[in-house]
Amino acid sequence: MKNRKKAIVIGAGLGGMATALRLSAQGWAVTICERGATPGGKMNRWSTQGYTFDTGPSLITMPDVFEELYQALGTDMREYVELMQLTHQVNYTFDDGTTCSQSASLPEWLNTVRRFEGTTEGFMAYMELGARLHEVSKSTFFARSPMEPPGKETVHVLANMPLRRGWGHYHKEMSHYIKSPYLRRIYDRYMTYVGSSPHQSPGTLCVVPYVEYAQGGWHIRGGLYNIIQSLETLMDKHGVELRLNAEVDRIAHTAKKVEGVRLAAGERLDADVVIMNGDVSMTGPMLGIDKHRECPPDERSLSGLVFLFALKNRHPDWSHHQVCFSRDYDHEFRQLFDERCFPDDPTVYVNMPSITDRSMTPGDGEVMFVMANAPANDRISWDAAHTEAARQRVLNRLKVSGFPDFADEIVASDVWTPERMAQTYAMPGGAIYGRNSHGKKNAFMRPLNKDMKIKGLYYVGGSTHPGGGTPTVLMSARITTNLIQKYEK
Ligand SMILES: Cc1cc2nc3c(=O)[nH]c(=O)nc-3n(C[C@H](O)[C@H](O)[C@H](O)COP(=O)(O)OP(=O)(O)OC[C@H]3O[C@@H](n4cnc5c(N)ncnc54)[C@H](O)[C@@H]3O)c2cc1C
Numbered sequence: 217m218k219n220r221k222k223a224i225v226i227g228a229g230l231g232g233m234a235t236a237l238r239l240s241a242q243g244w245a246v247t248i249c250e251r252g253a254t255p256g257g258k259m260n261r262w263s264t265q266g267y268t269f270d271t272g273p274s275l276i277t278m279p280d281v282f283e284e285l286y287q288a289l290g291t292d293m294r295e296y297v298e299l300m301q302l303t304h305q306v307n308y309t310f311d312d313g314t315t316c317s318q319s320a321s322l323p324e325w326l327n328t329v330r331r332f333e334g335t336t337e338g339f340m341a342y343m344e345l346g347a348r349l350h351e352v353s354k355s356t357f358f359a360r361s362p363m364e365p366p367g368k369e370t371v372h373v374l375a376n377m378p379l380r381r382g383w384g385h386y387h388k389e390m391s392h393y394i395k396s397p398y399l400r401r402i403y404d405r406y407m408t409y410v411g412s413s414p415h416q417s418p419g420t421l422c423v424v425p426y427v428e429y430a431q432g433g434w435h436i437r438g439g440l441y442n443i444i445q446s447l448e449t450l451m452d453k454h455g456v457e458l459r460l461n462a463e464v465d466r467i468a469h470t471a472k473k474v475e476g477v478r479l480a481a482g483e484r485l486d487a488d489v490v491i492m493n494g495d496v497s498m499t500g501p502m503l504g505i506d507k508h509r510e511c512p513p514d515e516r517s518l519s520g521l522v523f524l525f526a527l528k529n530r531h532p533d534w535s536h537h538q539v540c541f542s543r544d545y546d547h548e549f550r551q552l553f554d555e556r557c558f559p560d561d562p563t564v565y566v567n568m569p570s571i572t573d574r575s576m577t578p579g580d581g582e583v584m585f586v587m588a589n590a591p592a593n594d595r596i597s598w599d600a601a602h603t604e605a606a607r608q609r610v611l612n613r614l615k616v617s618g619f620p621d622f623a624d625e626i627v628a629s630d631v632w633t634p635e636r637m638a639q640t641y642a643m644p645g646g647a648i649y650g651r652n653s654h655g656k657k658n659a660f661m662r663p664l665n666k667d668m669k670i671k672g673l674y675y676v677g678g679s680t681h682p683g684g685g686t687p688t689v690l691m692s693a694r695i696t697t698n699l700i701q702k703y704e705k
Contacts, residue, residue: 220243220244220245221243221244221245221488221489221704222244222245222246222247222486222487222488222489223236223239223244223245223246223247223487223488223489223490223491223700224246224247224248224249224464224476224477224485224487224489224490224491225246225247225248225249225490225491225493225676226249226464226467226477226490226491226492226493226494226502227248227249227250227251227257227492227493227494227677228248228250228252228255228256228257228458228460228493229256229257229258229259229493229494229641229677229678229689230256230257230259230443230444230447230677230686230689230690230693231493231676231677231678231689231690231692231693231696232248232250232257232491232493232676232677233248233255233256233444233447233448233451234285234447234676234689234690234693234694235491235493235676235693235696235697236248236451236456237285237289237447237450237451237454237456238285238288238289238693238694238697239697239700240451240454240455240456241288241289241290241454242697242701244489244700245455246456246457247456247457247458247459247485247487248451248456248457248458248459249459249462249463249464249477249479249485250458250459250460250461250462251461251462251463251464251480251642252460252461252640252641253460253461254460255444255447255448255458255460256441256444257272257493257641257677258272258273258637258641258648258678259272259273259440259441259443259444259686260272260441261439261441261444262524262630264526264628264630265526265578265627265628266577266578266579267526267576267577267578267581267583267628268438268439268441268575268576268577268583269439269524269526269576269583269585269630270439270440270441270569270585271522271524271585271630271632272440273440273686274440274537274567274569274585275433275434275435275537275567276299276433276434276435276436276440276686276687277427277428277431277432277433277434277685277686277687278427278431278687279299279431279432279434280431281687281690281691282443282686282687282690284690284694285690285693285694288694289450289454291450293446296442296446296449296450297436297437297438297442297443297446298436298437298438299434299435299436300434300435300436300437300572300573301320301432301433301434302320302432302433302434302435302536302537302572303319303320303321304317304318304319304320304535304536305318305319305320305428305429305432305433305537306318306433306535306537306538306539307535307537307538307539308398308401308402308538308539308541309538309539309540309541309617309618309619310398310401310541311541311542311543311616311617313618314398316328316331316332316398317535318402320432320433325429326339329399332396332398332399333394333395333396333399338393338394338395339393339394339399341393342390342393342394342403342422342425342426343426343429343430345389345393345422345426346422346423346424346425346426346427346429346430347426347430349420349422349423349426350423350426350427350430351373352373353420353423355373356373357660357682358682358688358691359691359695360695360698361664361665361666361681361695361699362660362661362664362681363664363666363668364699383418383419383420384418384419385414385415385416385417385418385419386404386407386414386415386417386418386419386421386422387400387404387414387415388419389419389422390403390404390414390419390422401541401545403425404545405539405541405545405563406421406424406425406428407421407424407653408518408589409424409685410424410517410649410652410653410683410684410685411516411517411518411519411592411647411648411649411652411653411684412517412518412649412652412653412654413549413552413553413652413654414549415546415549416553416652416654416655417653417654418653418655418656418660420660421653433537435536435569435572435573437573437575438573438575438576439569439573439576440686462479462481463479463480463481464477464478464479464480464502465478465479465480465502466478466502466504467490467492467499467502467503467673468484468486469503469670469673472669472670472671473670473671473672474487474489474490474670474671474672474673475487476490477490487672488672488704489672489673489674489700489704490672490673490674491673491674491675491676491696491700492673492674492675492676493675493676493677494641494642494643494677495511495641495642495643495644495647495650495677495679496509496511496650496663496675496677496679496680497509497510497511497644497650497651497679498642498643498644499675503670509663511644511647511650511651511679513592513593513594513644513645514556515651515652515654515658516592516644516645516647516650516651516652517592517647517648517649517650517651517652517653517684518552518589518590518591518592518647518648518649518652519589519590519591519592519593519634519637519638519645519646519647519648520587520588520589520590520632520634520637520646520648521558521587521588521589521590521603521606521610521631521632521633521634522585522586522587522631522632523585523586523587523607523610523629523630523631524583524584524585524586524629524630524631524632525583525584525586525622525626525628525629526577526581526583526584526626526627526628526629527581527582527583527584527622527625527626527627528580528581528625528626528627529580529581529582529625530580530581530582531568531571531582531620532571534568534571534582534620535566535568535571536567536568536569536571536572537565537566537567538565538566538567538568538619539563539564539565539566540563540564540566540613540614540616540617540619541563541617542559542561542562542563542613543561544561545563547559547561548561548562548563548589552589552590552591553591553652556591556593556595557591557593557596558588558590558591558596558602558606558609559588559589559609560609561609561612561613562588562589562606562609562610562613563588563589563613564586564587564588564610564613564614564617565586565587565588566584566585566586566587566614566619567584567585567586567587568582568583568584568585569583569585570582570583581627584622586610586614588606588609588610588613590606590633590634590646591634591645592634592638592644592645592646592647592648593634593645594644594645596634596635597635598633598634598635598636603631603633607631633646634646643679648678648684649678649679649683649684649685650662650663650677650678650679650680650683650684651663651679653683662679662680662681662682662683663675663679663680663681664680664681665680665681665692665695665696665699666696666699666703671703672704674696674699674700675696676689676692676693676696677689677692678692680692680696681695682695
């Protein structure tokens, strides 16, 4: 036991915890240093008066990626958490009052597609493109670092490579298949899953709506934070040391090799390997190397403005996931990415997990998570006046979309501004997914999981390869662990 190699993970986000667990299962002695008081990072929880809120992720996609983590640890995810598949993934309301529900049942959803498009051919061809891109990504982008030489899988990749489509920008590629302006909005919105604009992201990201539809949208009974709690239990079992309120302010290194970390409180911890799970753009100051992995503000992904409302009454006829689209979605993206201001008329996402899962509320009542995209902009000060003005725009969009008035029912509330996210999780501008996925370079050459200058320094999480969102972060943990096994034996 004494000769075990030592790894320190900076940050107990989902990716940091998964990497720590994978390494400890392979015999490493692992310590996680987390600056916050609880683990989980953006996958966070707020509980009040018997109401339970997930303050970050609200939808699980690609459940097999989660299941694979538990299997790699010699256990079964279902022993720890209960996965609940949603029969209706999202209810959409458009500005002109048109509505539709994205059913998980293919025949039902095809009826809706036919209602908008007149035919289902384009949609099916679009899903086929997504399926091919998924086959290609599974053994390449999702499986290994782009710095690693391609393996035997290349033959399989070539056989599935979509030769004619998927290489322009996302909106153009998607619009080749989908003609209805309503469905185009629905599919454009998927690029916000990676904090990006459909007009600037590459067409290969057509894989995103495919994986959600093919593998379904899922909830975790009791809230998604139960995943974090289960990983904490597993860390205990595997002997991973979790140090909370332990901010790392320095990564100790020589010119060529990492030596450990220094905590803000002054303590020095030595290690053979250091893995950064915080936003990679924060690494430069910690190393004392200018511009190391810096992300210019105009290349940041989106942030978000989130309101949490505990409602006293039950509303069984409302939906678990609801999206109210703005009047002019293109204008909204221009405001978010070009003008870098909070939209006049934001598209609003409402998540009410208590519709499906009554364990999240005390008796009657509902938990309501309301989110609009916001720029990750240091220029905006989210003071009370600015936040209130943005809140009025969000509530106005709900009202215009015919959402029932719930103001008198609120018994508790909280708000997460981009500024609060930035401060809580040490992520510049509150950019949820690090760098945006605009252009092929940002989308596919994300910051590498292994530092090319300093031996023993690695990266994991949404701001590194392959990108943000909970399943991709878990892929990142697998890729980073494999690199450590290969290079640090
Ligand atoms: C509002 C919101 C909604 C979202 N919705 C979804 C969704 O529906 N589905 C989905 O899949 N994903 C969603 N996401 C994205 C998802 O939450 C993230 O991609 C994922 O959780 C990020 O994990 P990570 O490993 O990158 O770590 P992070 O969550 O970024 O955690 C990094 C940790 O490092 C710590 N840290 C940073 N610097 C230091 C330091 N110097 N010393 C010590 N600790 C440090 C931070 O405190 C933090 O705890 C959402 C995120 C947000 C905020």
